[in-house]
Amino acid sequence: MRHLVIAGLLASATAAEPPFAKHVLSTLFFGEGADVGDFDRDGDLDVASGPFWYEGPDFAAAKPHRFYQGAALDPHGYSEHFFTFVDDVDGDGWEDIVVVGFPGRAARWFANPRGLRDGDWIARIAHGSVDNESPQWLDLTGDGRGELVFSTGGRLGYAAPDPADPTTPWVFHPCTPVDAHFHRFTHGLGAGDVDGDGRRDLIESRGWWRQPDSLAGDPPWAFNAAAFGDGGAQMHADDVDGDGDADVITSLQAHGYGLAWFEQVDDGSFIRHVIMDGPGRGEPCFSQPHAVALMDMDGDGLKDVVSGKRRWAHGPDGDPEPNAPAVLYWWKLGRGAGGVTWTAQRIDDDSGVGTQVEALDIDSDGRGDVVVGNKKGTFVFLQRR
Numbered sequence: 001m002r003h004l005v006i007a008g009l010l011a012s013a014t015a016a017e018p019p020f021a022k023h024v025l026s027t028l029f030f031g032e033g034a035d036v037g038d039f040d041r042d043g044d045l046d047v048a049s050g051p052f053w054y055e056g057p058d059f060a061a062a063k064p065h066r067f068y069q070g071a072a073l074d075p076h077g078y079s080e081h082f083f084t085f086v087d088d089v090d091g092d093g094w095e096d097i098v099v100v101g102f103p104g105r106a107a108r109w110f111a112n113p114r115g116l117r118d119g120d121w122i123a124r125i126a127h128g129s130v131d132n133e134s135p136q137w138l139d140l141t142g143d144g145r146g147e148l149v150f151s152t153g154g155r156l157g158y159a160a161p162d163p164a165d166p167t168t169p170w171v172f173h174p175c176t177p178v179d180a181h182f183h184r185f186t187h188g189l190g191a192g193d194v195d196g197d198g199r200r201d202l203i204e205s206r207g208w209w210r211q212p213d214s215l216a217g218d219p220p221w222a223f224n225a226a227a228f229g230d231g232g233a234q235m236h237a238d239d240v241d242g243d244g245d246a247d248v249i250t251s252l253q254a255h256g257y258g259l260a261w262f263e264q265v266d267d268g269s270f271i272r273h274v275i276m277d278g279p280g281r282g283e284p285c286f287s288q289p290h291a292v293a294l295m296d297m298d299g300d301g302l303k304d305v306v307s308g309k310r311r312w313a314h315g316p317d318g319d320p321e322p323n324a325p326a327v328l329y330w331w332k333l334g335r336g337a338g339g340v341t342w343t344a345q346r347i348d349d350d351s352g353v354g355t356q357v358e359a360l361d362i363d364s365d366g367r368g369d370v371v372v373g374n375k376k377g378t379f380v381f382l383q384r385r
Helices: none
Strands: 020-026 034-037 046-049 052-054 064-066 083-087 096-100 107-111 122-127 131-138 147-152 155-160 171-174 189-192 201-204 207-210 222-225 234-238 247-251 259-264 270-276 292-295 304-308 328-336 339-348 358-360 369-374 377-383
Touching: 020 046, 020 052, 020 339, 034 083, 034 358, 034 369, 046 083, 046 369, 046 377, 083 131, 096 147, 122 147, 131 189, 131 234, 147 189, 189 247, 201 234, 234 292, 247 270, 247 292, 270 339, 292 358, 304 339, 328 369, 339 377
Parallel strands: 189 234
Antiparallel strands: 020 377, 034 046, 046 052, 052 064, 083 096, 096 107, 107 122, 131 147, 147 155, 155 171, 189 201, 201 207, 207 222, 234 247, 247 259, 259 270, 292 304, 304 328, 328 339, 358 369, 369 377
16 A cells, blocks of 8 residues: 655645634643543533643633642743643542653642532642653553553553552552663653554554553563654554554654654554654654644544644753744544545644643534643644534
Protein backbone atom coordinates (compact mmCIF):
# COMPACT_ATOMS: atom_id res chain seq x y z
CA MET A 1 0.00 0.00 0.00
CA ARG A 2 1.43 3.39 -0.98
CA HIS A 3 1.55 6.09 1.68
CA LEU A 4 1.38 9.77 0.87
CA VAL A 5 1.26 12.93 2.94
CA ILE A 6 -0.75 15.48 0.99
CA ALA A 7 -2.64 18.66 1.80
CA GLY A 8 -1.68 18.74 5.45
CA LEU A 9 2.05 18.75 4.72
CA LEU A 10 2.35 20.26 1.30
CA ALA A 11 -0.65 22.50 0.86
CA SER A 12 -2.26 23.07 4.25
CA ALA A 13 -2.96 26.70 3.40
CA THR A 14 -5.68 25.51 1.00
CA ALA A 15 -7.26 23.06 3.44
CA ALA A 16 -10.58 24.13 4.90
CA GLU A 17 -10.17 24.98 8.55
CA PRO A 18 -12.93 23.55 10.75
CA PRO A 19 -14.66 26.03 13.04
CA PHE A 20 -13.83 25.79 16.72
CA ALA A 21 -15.26 27.95 19.48
CA LYS A 22 -12.34 28.95 21.70
CA HIS A 23 -13.11 29.33 25.40
CA VAL A 24 -10.36 30.90 27.51
CA LEU A 25 -10.82 29.59 31.06
CA SER A 26 -7.64 31.26 32.33
CA THR A 27 -4.71 33.25 30.97
CA LEU A 28 -2.47 32.30 33.90
CA PHE A 29 0.08 29.48 34.14
CA PHE A 30 -0.90 26.86 36.71
CA GLY A 31 0.27 23.64 35.07
CA GLU A 32 1.01 21.77 31.86
CA GLY A 33 -2.02 19.52 31.61
CA ALA A 34 -5.81 19.34 31.63
CA ASP A 35 -8.54 16.71 31.52
CA VAL A 36 -12.32 16.48 31.74
CA GLY A 37 -14.86 14.76 33.99
CA ASP A 38 -18.34 15.22 35.38
CA PHE A 39 -17.25 16.33 38.84
CA ASP A 40 -20.67 17.49 40.03
CA ARG A 41 -22.63 14.63 38.40
CA ASP A 42 -24.97 16.98 36.56
CA GLY A 43 -24.56 15.15 33.27
CA ASP A 44 -22.21 17.71 31.70
CA LEU A 45 -18.46 17.39 31.39
CA ASP A 46 -16.29 19.83 33.33
CA VAL A 47 -12.58 20.70 32.89
CA ALA A 48 -9.77 20.30 35.44
CA SER A 49 -6.46 22.11 35.06
CA GLY A 50 -4.04 23.41 37.66
CA PRO A 51 -5.75 23.81 41.06
CA PHE A 52 -9.18 24.45 39.53
CA TRP A 53 -12.07 22.67 37.91
CA TYR A 54 -14.43 24.59 35.66
CA GLU A 55 -18.12 23.86 35.28
CA GLY A 56 -19.48 22.86 31.90
CA PRO A 57 -21.26 22.97 29.58
CA ASP A 58 -21.23 26.78 29.26
CA PHE A 59 -17.49 27.29 29.05
CA ALA A 60 -18.03 30.83 27.81
CA ALA A 61 -18.93 31.68 31.41
CA ALA A 62 -17.34 28.74 33.23
CA LYS A 63 -16.99 29.26 36.95
CA PRO A 64 -13.72 28.01 38.47
CA HIS A 65 -13.75 25.92 41.63
CA ARG A 66 -10.53 25.35 43.54
CA PHE A 67 -9.72 21.76 44.55
CA TYR A 68 -6.27 22.45 46.05
CA GLN A 69 -4.22 25.48 47.01
CA GLY A 70 -1.96 26.70 44.22
CA ALA A 71 -0.83 30.07 42.92
CA ALA A 72 -0.21 31.23 39.38
CA LEU A 73 3.37 30.68 38.22
CA ASP A 74 5.95 32.54 36.18
CA PRO A 75 5.91 31.00 32.66
CA HIS A 76 9.69 31.46 32.47
CA GLY A 77 9.95 28.56 34.92
CA TYR A 78 8.27 25.23 35.62
CA SER A 79 5.31 23.92 37.57
CA GLU A 80 4.62 21.09 39.99
CA HIS A 81 1.61 20.11 37.91
CA PHE A 82 2.64 18.37 34.68
CA PHE A 83 -0.36 16.09 34.07
CA THR A 84 -4.04 15.92 35.02
CA PHE A 85 -5.97 12.66 34.81
CA VAL A 86 -9.60 12.06 35.79
CA ASP A 87 -11.09 8.79 37.07
CA ASP A 88 -13.10 7.42 39.96
CA VAL A 89 -10.04 6.37 41.94
CA ASP A 90 -11.80 5.25 45.11
CA GLY A 91 -14.85 3.71 43.44
CA ASP A 92 -17.44 5.84 45.22
CA GLY A 93 -19.18 6.95 42.03
CA TRP A 94 -17.62 10.43 41.97
CA GLU A 95 -14.78 11.32 39.63
CA ASP A 96 -11.49 12.19 41.29
CA ILE A 97 -8.39 13.97 39.95
CA VAL A 98 -4.88 12.53 39.62
CA VAL A 99 -2.06 15.09 39.42
CA VAL A 100 1.42 14.09 38.27
CA GLY A 101 4.04 16.63 39.32
CA PHE A 102 7.45 17.64 38.02
CA PRO A 103 9.30 14.58 36.63
CA GLY A 104 10.82 12.49 39.40
CA ARG A 105 8.51 13.83 42.08
CA ALA A 106 5.30 12.54 43.60
CA ALA A 107 1.93 11.98 41.99
CA ARG A 108 -1.12 12.77 44.11
CA TRP A 109 -4.80 12.10 43.79
CA PHE A 110 -7.59 14.28 45.08
CA ALA A 111 -10.79 12.74 46.38
CA ASN A 112 -14.00 14.34 45.13
CA PRO A 113 -15.95 15.74 48.11
CA ARG A 114 -19.20 14.49 46.56
CA GLY A 115 -20.99 17.67 45.67
CA LEU A 116 -18.98 20.28 47.56
CA ARG A 117 -18.26 22.80 44.85
CA ASP A 118 -15.63 24.94 46.54
CA GLY A 119 -12.91 23.96 48.98
CA ASP A 120 -9.92 21.68 49.10
CA TRP A 121 -10.39 18.06 48.15
CA ILE A 122 -8.61 15.44 50.27
CA ALA A 123 -5.13 14.89 48.82
CA ARG A 124 -3.28 11.57 49.03
CA ILE A 125 0.01 10.32 47.65
CA ALA A 126 -0.42 7.99 44.68
CA HIS A 127 3.29 7.26 44.20
CA GLY A 128 6.33 9.01 45.61
CA SER A 129 8.40 9.27 42.40
CA VAL A 130 6.99 9.33 38.86
CA ASP A 131 9.57 9.50 36.06
CA ASN A 132 9.09 10.07 32.30
CA GLU A 133 7.67 13.17 30.61
CA SER A 134 4.71 11.34 29.04
CA PRO A 135 3.12 9.15 31.73
CA GLN A 136 -0.24 7.65 30.81
CA TRP A 137 -3.48 6.92 32.63
CA LEU A 138 -5.28 3.98 31.01
CA ASP A 139 -6.40 0.40 31.55
CA LEU A 140 -3.13 -1.37 30.80
CA THR A 141 -3.92 -4.66 32.51
CA GLY A 142 -7.41 -5.21 31.12
CA ASP A 143 -9.11 -5.33 34.52
CA GLY A 144 -11.49 -2.49 33.68
CA ARG A 145 -9.73 0.02 35.95
CA GLY A 146 -7.21 2.76 35.20
CA GLU A 147 -3.51 2.47 35.96
CA LEU A 148 -0.74 5.06 35.93
CA VAL A 149 1.95 3.99 33.44
CA PHE A 150 5.40 5.46 34.11
CA SER A 151 8.95 4.61 35.08
CA THR A 152 10.70 4.84 38.42
CA GLY A 153 13.99 3.50 39.71
CA GLY A 154 15.13 2.83 36.14
CA ARG A 155 12.25 0.47 35.36
CA LEU A 156 9.14 0.92 33.26
CA GLY A 157 5.85 -0.28 34.71
CA TYR A 158 2.55 0.74 36.26
CA ALA A 159 0.81 1.44 39.54
CA ALA A 160 -2.84 1.50 40.55
CA PRO A 161 -4.96 2.11 43.62
CA ASP A 162 -5.78 -0.90 45.79
CA PRO A 163 -9.56 -1.42 45.45
CA ALA A 164 -9.63 -2.69 49.04
CA ASP A 165 -8.01 0.50 50.35
CA PRO A 166 -7.45 3.21 47.69
CA THR A 167 -6.20 5.64 50.35
CA THR A 168 -2.85 3.84 50.61
CA PRO A 169 0.08 4.61 48.27
CA TRP A 170 -0.03 2.65 45.05
CA VAL A 171 2.29 -0.33 44.54
CA PHE A 172 4.56 -0.11 41.49
CA HIS A 173 4.63 -3.16 39.21
CA PRO A 174 7.86 -3.25 37.13
CA CYS A 175 7.69 -4.64 33.62
CA THR A 176 11.30 -4.17 32.51
CA PRO A 177 14.81 -4.67 33.88
CA VAL A 178 16.69 -1.71 35.34
CA ASP A 179 17.91 0.42 32.44
CA ALA A 180 19.60 3.83 32.45
CA HIS A 181 17.31 4.82 29.56
CA PHE A 182 14.45 5.15 32.04
CA HIS A 183 15.25 8.27 34.03
CA ARG A 184 13.17 11.17 35.28
CA PHE A 185 13.32 13.14 32.00
CA THR A 186 12.92 10.27 29.52
CA HIS A 187 10.64 11.31 26.64
CA GLY A 188 8.09 9.18 24.85
CA LEU A 189 5.73 6.60 26.35
CA GLY A 190 2.50 4.90 25.42
CA ALA A 191 0.51 1.69 25.42
CA GLY A 192 -1.49 -0.25 22.87
CA ASP A 193 -2.05 -3.73 21.47
CA VAL A 194 0.89 -3.82 19.08
CA ASP A 195 0.85 -7.55 18.31
CA GLY A 196 -2.92 -8.05 18.15
CA ASP A 197 -3.19 -10.54 21.01
CA GLY A 198 -5.86 -8.54 22.86
CA ARG A 199 -3.48 -7.18 25.52
CA ARG A 200 -1.99 -3.70 25.65
CA ASP A 201 1.76 -3.53 25.28
CA LEU A 202 4.12 -0.76 26.40
CA ILE A 203 5.65 1.50 23.74
CA GLU A 204 8.75 3.66 24.10
CA SER A 205 11.15 5.35 21.70
CA ARG A 206 13.41 2.28 21.29
CA GLY A 207 10.63 -0.24 20.66
CA TRP A 208 7.80 -2.01 22.47
CA TRP A 209 7.39 -4.43 25.38
CA ARG A 210 4.97 -7.34 24.93
CA GLN A 211 2.52 -7.92 27.77
CA PRO A 212 2.78 -11.54 28.95
CA ASP A 213 -0.14 -13.92 29.17
CA SER A 214 -0.33 -13.47 32.94
CA LEU A 215 0.74 -10.58 35.16
CA ALA A 216 0.86 -12.67 38.34
CA GLY A 217 4.14 -12.13 40.15
CA ASP A 218 5.18 -9.21 37.92
CA PRO A 219 6.90 -11.24 35.18
CA PRO A 220 9.27 -9.46 32.75
CA TRP A 221 7.80 -8.22 29.49
CA ALA A 222 9.61 -9.22 26.26
CA PHE A 223 11.31 -6.36 24.42
CA ASN A 224 10.95 -5.85 20.65
CA ALA A 225 13.32 -3.28 19.16
CA ALA A 226 12.04 -0.58 16.82
CA ALA A 227 13.17 2.99 16.14
CA PHE A 228 10.27 5.30 17.03
CA GLY A 229 12.16 8.61 17.00
CA ASP A 230 14.47 10.32 19.44
CA GLY A 231 11.96 10.63 22.26
CA GLY A 232 8.75 12.52 21.65
CA ALA A 233 5.47 12.67 23.49
CA GLN A 234 2.56 10.32 24.06
CA MET A 235 2.75 7.23 21.83
CA HIS A 236 -0.33 5.57 20.36
CA ALA A 237 -1.07 2.27 18.63
CA ASP A 238 -3.77 2.26 15.95
CA ASP A 239 -4.40 0.66 12.57
CA VAL A 240 -3.63 3.74 10.47
CA ASP A 241 -3.70 2.11 7.02
CA GLY A 242 -6.58 -0.31 7.64
CA ASP A 243 -4.57 -3.47 6.95
CA GLY A 244 -5.53 -5.17 10.20
CA ASP A 245 -2.44 -4.60 12.33
CA ALA A 246 -1.44 -1.83 14.73
CA ASP A 247 0.82 1.00 13.70
CA VAL A 248 2.49 3.53 16.04
CA ILE A 249 1.88 7.31 16.05
CA THR A 250 3.98 9.85 17.97
CA SER A 251 6.10 12.97 17.73
CA LEU A 252 9.76 12.43 16.88
CA GLN A 253 11.36 14.99 19.22
CA ALA A 254 9.51 16.65 22.06
CA HIS A 255 11.87 19.63 21.93
CA GLY A 256 12.62 19.52 18.23
CA TYR A 257 10.48 18.83 15.18
CA GLY A 258 8.43 16.11 13.58
CA LEU A 259 5.34 13.93 13.77
CA ALA A 260 5.22 10.48 12.23
CA TRP A 261 3.38 7.20 12.01
CA PHE A 262 5.22 3.92 11.85
CA GLU A 263 3.66 1.31 9.58
CA GLN A 264 3.85 -2.25 10.89
CA VAL A 265 4.65 -4.68 8.10
CA ASP A 266 4.34 -8.45 7.83
CA ASP A 267 7.62 -9.33 9.54
CA GLY A 268 6.76 -7.17 12.57
CA SER A 269 9.14 -4.36 11.67
CA PHE A 270 8.08 -0.74 11.18
CA ILE A 271 8.45 1.77 8.35
CA ARG A 272 8.46 5.47 9.24
CA HIS A 273 6.09 7.85 7.42
CA VAL A 274 6.24 11.57 8.15
CA ILE A 275 3.09 13.50 9.08
CA MET A 276 4.88 16.79 9.80
CA ASP A 277 8.51 17.36 8.92
CA GLY A 278 11.15 19.88 9.98
CA PRO A 279 11.98 23.38 8.70
CA GLY A 280 11.99 23.83 4.94
CA ARG A 281 10.19 20.53 4.34
CA GLY A 282 6.55 21.50 4.12
CA GLU A 283 3.88 23.28 6.11
CA PRO A 284 2.73 23.36 8.78
CA CYS A 285 5.97 23.15 10.68
CA PHE A 286 6.42 23.95 14.35
CA SER A 287 8.81 22.94 17.08
CA GLN A 288 8.22 21.34 20.48
CA PRO A 289 5.33 18.94 19.74
CA HIS A 290 5.42 17.81 23.37
CA ALA A 291 1.91 16.34 23.44
CA VAL A 292 0.02 14.12 20.99
CA ALA A 293 -3.57 12.86 21.18
CA LEU A 294 -5.50 10.46 18.96
CA MET A 295 -9.20 11.12 18.32
CA ASP A 296 -11.80 10.77 15.57
CA MET A 297 -12.24 14.51 15.17
CA ASP A 298 -14.80 14.51 12.34
CA GLY A 299 -16.88 11.41 13.05
CA ASP A 300 -15.77 9.45 9.97
CA GLY A 301 -14.65 6.43 12.00
CA LEU A 302 -10.92 7.07 11.54
CA LYS A 303 -8.69 8.33 14.33
CA ASP A 304 -6.98 11.63 13.62
CA VAL A 305 -3.90 13.18 15.23
CA VAL A 306 -3.96 16.27 17.50
CA SER A 307 -0.79 18.11 18.48
CA GLY A 308 0.67 21.57 18.82
CA LYS A 309 3.56 23.63 20.04
CA ARG A 310 4.54 23.63 23.71
CA ARG A 311 5.65 27.24 24.00
CA TRP A 312 8.57 27.99 26.29
CA ALA A 313 9.12 24.38 27.27
CA HIS A 314 12.59 25.47 28.36
CA GLY A 315 11.91 29.18 28.61
CA PRO A 316 12.09 31.97 26.02
CA ASP A 317 15.66 31.13 25.00
CA GLY A 318 15.55 27.33 24.92
CA ASP A 319 14.79 24.91 22.08
CA PRO A 320 14.27 25.85 18.41
CA GLU A 321 11.89 28.74 17.77
CA PRO A 322 10.71 29.14 21.38
CA ASN A 323 8.82 32.35 20.61
CA ALA A 324 7.00 31.25 17.46
CA PRO A 325 3.18 31.22 17.66
CA ALA A 326 1.75 28.59 19.99
CA VAL A 327 -0.23 26.74 17.34
CA LEU A 328 -2.66 23.86 17.78
CA TYR A 329 -3.52 21.50 14.88
CA TRP A 330 -5.33 18.34 13.99
CA TRP A 331 -4.49 16.11 11.03
CA LYS A 332 -7.35 14.34 9.27
CA LEU A 333 -6.56 10.74 8.39
CA GLY A 334 -7.66 9.63 4.94
CA ARG A 335 -7.42 6.33 3.11
CA GLY A 336 -7.77 5.94 -0.63
CA ALA A 337 -6.41 4.29 -3.74
CA GLY A 338 -3.27 6.37 -3.41
CA GLY A 339 -2.67 5.29 0.19
CA VAL A 340 -2.77 7.10 3.53
CA THR A 341 -3.15 10.88 3.58
CA TRP A 342 -2.97 13.44 6.39
CA THR A 343 -4.64 16.84 5.98
CA ALA A 344 -3.61 19.48 8.50
CA GLN A 345 -6.33 21.68 9.97
CA ARG A 346 -5.43 24.54 12.26
CA ILE A 347 -7.45 24.90 15.44
CA ASP A 348 -5.72 27.93 16.95
CA ASP A 349 -2.50 29.96 16.86
CA ASP A 350 -2.38 31.30 20.42
CA SER A 351 -2.60 28.37 22.83
CA GLY A 352 -0.57 25.32 21.78
CA VAL A 353 -0.16 22.29 24.04
CA GLY A 354 1.51 21.55 27.35
CA THR A 355 3.04 18.21 28.18
CA GLN A 356 -0.52 16.98 27.68
CA VAL A 357 -3.37 17.59 25.24
CA GLU A 358 -6.74 15.86 25.51
CA ALA A 359 -9.07 15.37 22.54
CA LEU A 360 -12.57 13.98 23.09
CA ASP A 361 -16.20 14.75 22.39
CA ILE A 362 -16.93 17.12 25.26
CA ASP A 363 -20.38 18.27 24.14
CA SER A 364 -21.61 14.91 22.73
CA ASP A 365 -22.20 16.18 19.21
CA GLY A 366 -20.20 13.46 17.47
CA ARG A 367 -17.15 15.64 16.79
CA GLY A 368 -13.84 15.95 18.58
CA ASP A 369 -13.07 18.82 20.93
CA VAL A 370 -9.78 19.74 22.62
CA VAL A 371 -8.75 20.87 26.10
CA VAL A 372 -5.34 22.34 26.93
CA GLY A 373 -3.53 23.65 30.01
CA ASN A 374 -0.10 25.26 29.64
CA LYS A 375 1.99 28.39 30.09
CA LYS A 376 -0.48 30.38 28.00
CA GLY A 377 -3.43 29.42 30.23
CA THR A 378 -6.34 26.97 30.11
CA PHE A 379 -8.42 26.55 26.96
CA VAL A 380 -11.39 24.58 25.66
CA PHE A 381 -11.99 24.26 21.91
CA LEU A 382 -15.47 23.07 20.95
CA GLN A 383 -15.87 22.07 17.34
CA ARG A 384 -18.95 23.61 15.74
CA ARG A 385 -21.03 21.80 13.15
